[in-house]
Amino acid sequence: MAESAAHRGAAGRGARSAHALGTPDPRRWRALAVCLIAGFMTLLDVSIVNVALPSIRSGLRTPESDLQWVLSGYALAFGLFLIPAGRLGDARGRRAVFMAGLALFTLASAACGAAQSSLWLVVARLVQGLAGGMISPQISALIQQMFSGQERGRAFGMFGTVVGVSTAVGPLSGGLLIQAAGAHEGWRWVFYVNLPLGALCLLLARRLLPDTPSAGPVRLRDLDPLGVLLLGTGVLALLLPFVQAQQWPGDRKWLLLMPAVALLAAFVGWESRCAARATRPVIDLSLFRVRSYWLGCLLALVYFGGFTSIFFVTTLYLQNGLHYSALQAGLAITPFALGSAVAASPGGRLVHRFGRPLVVAGLTAVVVGLAGAVLAVHLVPGRGAGWAMAAPLLLAGLGSGLVVAPNQTLTLSEVPVATAGSAGGALQTGQRVGSAVGIAAVGSVFFAQLGEAGWATAYDHGLVVAVAFVVAALLVGLADVRGERRGRGRTPRTVTHTHADRTP
Numbered sequence: 001m002a003e004s005a006a007h008r009g010a011a012g013r014g015a016r017s018a019h020a021l022g023t024p025d026p027r028r029w030r031a032l033a034v035c036l037i038a039g040f041m042t043l044l045d046v047s048i049v050n051v052a053l054p055s056i057r058s059g060l061r062t063p064e065s066d067l068q069w070v071l072s073g074y075a076l077a078f079g080l081f082l083i084p085a086g087r088l089g090d091a092r093g094r095r096a097v098f099m100a101g102l103a104l105f106t107l108a109s110a111a112c113g114a115a116q117s118s119l120w121l122v123v124a125r126l127v128q129g130l131a132g133g134m135i136s137p138q139i140s141a142l143i144q145q146m147f148s149g150q151e152r153g154r155a156f157g158m159f160g161t162v163v164g165v166s167t168a169v170g171p172l173s174g175g176l177l178i179q180a181a182g183a184h185e186g187w188r189w190v191f192y193v194n195l196p197l198g199a200l201c202l203l204l205a206r207r208l209l210p211d212t213p214s215a216g217p218v219r220l221r222d223l224d225p226l227g228v229l230l231l232g233t234g235v236l237a238l239l240l241p242f243v244q245a246q247q248w249p250g251d252r253k254w255l256l257l258m259p260a261v262a263l264l265a266a267f268v269g270w271e272s273r274c275a276a277r278a279t280r281p282v283i284d285l286s287l288f289r290v291r292s293y294w295l296g297c298l299l300a301l302v303y304f305g306g307f308t309s310i311f312f313v314t315t316l317y318l319q320n321g322l323h324y325s326a327l328q329a330g331l332a333i334t335p336f337a338l339g340s341a342v343a344a345s346p347g348g349r350l351v352h353r354f355g356r357p358l359v360v361a362g363l364t365a366v367v368v369g370l371a372g373a374v375l376a377v378h379l380v381p382g383r384g385a386g387w388a389m390a391a392p393l394l395l396a397g398l399g400s401g402l403v404v405a406p407n408q409t410l411t412l413s414e415v416p417v418a419t420a421g422s423a424g425g426a427l428q429t430g431q432r433v434g435s436a437v438g439i440a441a442v443g444s445v446f447f448a449q450l451g452e453a454g455w456a457t458a459y460d461h462g463l464v465v466a467v468a469f470v471v472a473a474l475l476v477g478l479a480d481v482r483g484e485r486r487g488r489g490r491t492p493r494t495v496t497h498t499h500a501d502r503t504p
Contacts, residue, residue, distance in 0.1 A: 028146040031208040032155055035139045038102055038201050039159065040166045041194050042132035045109075046075060046308075047170030048190055050315050051329060055178050055187035056121070066118035070125050072243035072436075077129030078136070079432030080235055084228045086137030086425025087282045094138040094145070094421060095209040099202060101134025106198030113191035140408065140424030144417050146210065150352045153409050157348010160405020161341050169337040171315055172330030179327045227270055227282040234263030239433065242440035283422045287415060291483070293423070296411025299476045301430040303363070303403060305438025306469030310336075310370065310396075312439050313446050313462035314389075321455025322383050332386035339397020344405050351406035356480050359406050363474040365399025370467045372396075374460050381456055403473075434469075442466050 025031070049056075053067050062070070089097040108128035115121035139159065147155045177193065178186035237260035241253040274281040288294045311333060318329040343362070351358050372392030380388035408427065415423040446462035 024148075024151070025146055025210055027208050027210075030204075031146060031210065032143065032158065034201055034204045034208055035098075035142055036158060036162050037197060038098070038105075038135050038205075039139050040162045041197055041201075042078075042105065042135050043163060043166035044170050044173065045128065045132065045191075045194070046078075047166070047311055048174040049074070049170075050311070051171045051174040051319070052178060052187040052190045054319075055183050055185075059184050059187055060115065060118050060121065062118040062121070066122055068244070068247050069122045070118075073122055074125045074129035074132070075432060075436065076236070076239055076243055077126045078133045079239060079429055079436070080232050081130050081133030082137055082429045082432065083231060083283055083422055083425040085134040086141065086421035086423070087224070087228075089138045089141055089421040090212065090419060091280070093212045094141050095205065095211050097134055098138040098142070098209060099205050101131045101138070102198060102202055102205065105131035105135060106195060106202070109191045109194035109198065113188040113195075115188075136428055137421050137425035140412065140427070141417075141421035142209065144412060144415065144420035144424070145212070150349065153348045153350075153352045153406075154345070155348070156409040157345045157351075157405045160348060160401065160408065161344035163344075163404050165337050165341045169330075169334065171311065172327070172334050172337070175325065175327035175330035179325075224271075224274060224280065224282045227267060227274065230263055230267035230270060231282060234260055234267055235429065235433070237263060239436050242436040245440040245444060283426050284419050287419070287423055287426075290414050291480075292410055292414050293412070295476060295480045296407050297427050297430045299359070299407055299473050299480075300411070300427060301434040302469055302476060303407075303473035304431040304434035305441070306366075306370075306466040306473070307400065307404075307438075308435040309438040309442035309466045309469070310463070313442055313459055313466070316446070317455055317459040317462075318386055321459065322385060324383075324386065328386070332389065333393065335390045335394040336397035336400070339394045339399075340401040340404075341397075343398045343401025345401075347402040348405045348409065351409050356410060356477055356484065359403055359410070360474065360477040360481060362399040362402025362406070363470060363477055366396045366403065366470050367399075367467060367474060369393060369396025369399060370463055370470065374463045374467075377456055377459055377463075385456070438466070438469055441469075 049071060053070070056062055056070065057067060085097060085101070105128060108124050108131055111124035112121055112128060115124060140156075143152065143155045143159065173193075174190050177189045180186070181189045237256045241248070241256050244253060268285065271281040271283065271285050288297075314333060315329055318324040318332055324332065347358065347362065369392045372395065373389045376388035376392055377385050411427055412420065412423060442462045442465045445465050446458045449458035449461045
C-alpha cells in the first residue's frame with residue numbers, strides 16, 4: 001500500500017489529471033492488455049485443471065474427494081471474495097488490490113505446481129481462488145474507469161473474448177501441456193505456466209494501471225466487516241451443496257440452503273440499515289433498482305448455469321465415454337472457443353448500437369448450436385461424435401461471444417464509476433453461483449442417466465438441461481427487450497453512459 005501511495009506521483013497524477021480534464025488516459029489500451037492477461041490467467045484456471053485430474057490422481061495418489069476440492073475449492077474461494085474485493089478496490093485503490101491479488105495468485109500457482117500431497121494442492125488452490133477473486137472485479141472496474149462511450153463497449157468486447165476463450169481453451173491448453181511434459185508430472189505445468197505471465201503482469205501493472213481517483217486511506221469499519229461476514233457465510237452455505245453435489249450423498253446437504261437464505265436476508269437487512277445511516281455498505285442495494293443492472297445480473301446468473309456446464313459434461317463424455325486423450329478432448333471443444341473469440345470483439349462494438357436485442361440474438365444462436373450438438377451425438381455415435389459436434393459448437397461459440405461481453409456492458413452501463421468494483425463483483429458472483437448451480441443440476445442428470453443408458457444418452461440429457469438454462473436466459477433477455485419497447489415506444493435501445501461516466 002505504501003508502494004501504491006508512492007506511485008501516485010507517476011501513474012496516479014497523470015490518470016487523475018487526464019480524468020479531471022475529461023481526456024482519456026493515453027496508456028489505457030496498454031493498461032487494458034495487462035488486465036486482460038491477468039483475467040485470462042484467473043479464468044483459465046477454472047477450466048484447465050479439468051483435463052489434468054487423471055494426471056494429478058496418478059502423480060499424487062489423490063482420492064476422489066480431494067480431486068473434487070481441487071476443482072470446486074478454487075471456484076468457491078473465487079466466488080466468495082469477489083464482492084468484498086470489489087468494495088476494497090473502490091475504497092483503497094483498484095491498482096493496489098489488483099497487484100496484491102496478482103502477486104498472491106502467482107505465488108499460489110507456484111505452490112500448486114510444487115505440491116507434494118493432495119492436501120497441499122487443495123490448500124494452494126483455495127489461496128489461488130481467493131487471489132483470483134481479488135483480481136477479477138478490479139478488471140471490470142478499471143474498464144469502467146478508463147473508458148467511456150463506444151470505447152467501453154470495445155474494451156468489454158475484448159474482455160468478453162478473454163472470458164470465452166479462457167473458459168473454452170482451458171482443456172486444450174491443459175492437454176497440450178500434459179502431452180508435452182508427460183502424464184505423470186505434466187499436471188504441474190498447468191500451474192507453472194502462470195509464473196512468467198504473473199511476473200510480467202506485475203511489472204507492467206506497476207507502470208501502466210491508473211490509481212482510483214476516489215480512493216484513500218480507510219479504516220476497517222469503513223469496509224463494513226459485518227456485511228462481509230454475512231455475505232461470505234451466506235454465499236458459502238449457498239454454494240457448498242452444489243459444488244459437493246456428487247461427493248455428499250443423500251439429501252441432507254440441501255438443508256444448508258435454509259441458513260444460506262437466512263444469512264443472505266440478514267445481509268440485505270444490514271446493508272439497507274447501512275444505507276439509511278449514510279454508512280458505505282459492501283454493495284449499494286440501490287443498484288438493484290436500476291433495470292439494466294438487475295436484469296443483466298439475472299441473465300448472467302442463468303446463462304452461466306448453462307455455459308460452464310457444457311464444458312463439464314462434454315469433457316466427461318469425450319474422455320471417459322469415448323476415451324479421447326486430454327489433447328483430443330481439448331481439440332473437440334476448440335470450435336466453441338474460436339467462435340466466442342471471433343464474435344466477442346464485434347459484439348462489444350455493436351452493443352452500443354443494438355443494445356439487448358444483440359444479446360437475444362446471441363442466446364438464440366447458443367440454443368440452436370447446443371441443440372445441434374445433441375442431434376450430432378445421435379446421428380454420429382462413437383468416436384466420430386467429436387467431429388460431428390464441431391459445427392454446432394462453433395455456432396454456439398459465436399452466439400456466446402454476443403452474450404457475455406455485451407451483457408456486461410449493458411449491465412454496468414448505468415453504474416457510477418465510484419462503485420464499479422463492488423457492482424462488478426456482484427455481477428461476477430452471480431456468474432459463479434450460476435456456474436455452481438448449473439454444474440450440479442446438469443451433473444446430477446448426467447450421472448443418473450449414466451448408470452441406466454450409457455454415455456451417449458447421459459450426455460444428451462445433460463446437454464438438454466444446459467440448453468434449458470440458456471433458454472431461461474433468453475426469456476430474461478426477451479422480457480427486457482419487451483419492457484424497453486413498452487417504456488420507450490419503438491425507439492431502439494442504446495447503451496447510456498450518463499451516470500456511468502460521471503466523475504465520482
